Amino acid sequence: MTNVRHWASFVAFLVCIGLSSCAQVEDPCKTKSRVVGDDKYCDKYWECDNGQSIQYDCPNGLVFAGKHRGVTEGCDYPWRSNYCEYPKVQINPPIGTEHCDWLYGIFGHETSCTRYWTCWNGTATEQLCIGGLLYNENAHSCDWPENVDGCQKHPLCNDDPNGNVPLGKSCNRYWQCQGGYPRLQRCPAMLVFDRRSLRCVVPPTEDCDVPTTTPAPPEEEDERPVQQQKRPANEYSEAQPGRQRPRN
Known part of the structure; x- marks a missing residue:
């Protein structure tokens, strides 16, 4: 296993030499956190591994937020902060499953204004807004009906x-x-x-x-x-996904 990891590090190093964009990425091995975000793609990041800079993907639908931040592996929902502002973009295409546009995310219900889906690794869990609230697609949370376009009447x-x-x-x-x-x-x-x-x-x-x-x-x-009680969007500690495969 160690030899395979070293070989992956060596291949990534050779690829990085041939890419002009690599020179624009801060060397994670020279930072205290030993992890840095990609300079062009907000759903990728670089981590120092045995003295080499290796590129990783965030789980599908998430973007890099910083070490020890976000919902998992330093990655978070794109709307949480300015993690994915122009000119940065998400390069990986969405992987959809039933009720989920991406493997990870929070999405509106297909037929109900009072329900929504939380998706974790492609598994959708139906949630309910409480106290007369409706799901706000723009805010990705439950909101007062007057703030929800298209569902003005409960x-x-x-x-x-x-x-x-x-x-x-x-x-x-x-x-x-x-x-x-x-x-x-x-x-x-x-x-x-x-x-x-x-x-x-x-x-x-x-x-x-x-x-x-x-x-x-x-x-x-x-x-x-x-x-019924709405489940907070960050209650997913029981289903932590594994690290994504390095991109060479």
């Missing part, structure tokens, strides 16, 4: 942009739509939400008796998809 408020909507089987909580944007509300003490009149009334109703302080039944939580 699905919960399709029937009445200024009406009330039941929340699962809850007896004292409900959604209040304000201009098409839902806001979670709670009935005043000792009142319950009536599903027929869509307002808080004195109990009992057909579905609710006098309110209690007991926890909501499990099925109520199952019917509240927009209230």
Whole structure:
């Protein structure tokens, strides 16, 4: 294995001699971090290995951010900072899988404004925005509906942009739509939400008796998809990818 690595280092060194661009790259072996970004391509970087400068690729969809930075291997999402500003470009083409434009990234859902996909090594995980928020493709995060182009009205408020909507089987909580944007509300003490009149009334109703302080039944939580917790974009420590093959 050691001989193979030394041979790869030697080949990369010979290739670098023949490329005029290599002379423009800072020698990582002369830096404290021993890792530097490529001068032209933001998804490549150079690392000092046994005294030789070897070029590596960031995982597909990520760009070089610096040693000990980013989500993995010193690489991060392109939109996080100025890691990939002009004239630098991403040279490696996207590798797409189901729901993922790149192997790594955060992408909007194909049919829902309240959902999105987090992709890690080509595996897509469906995520849900909470509290009446919608996925903002430009910010790559959940945002207020008024800031999301193309999804101005939340699905919960399709029937009445200024009406009330039941929340699962809850007896004292409900959604209040304000201009098409839902806001979670709670009935005043000792009142319950009536599903027929869509307002808080004195109990009992057909579905609710006098309110209690007991926890909501499990099925109520199952019917509240927009209230599920959004997973932070950087929670991927359980699936660290291996280093990409050196590019000679």
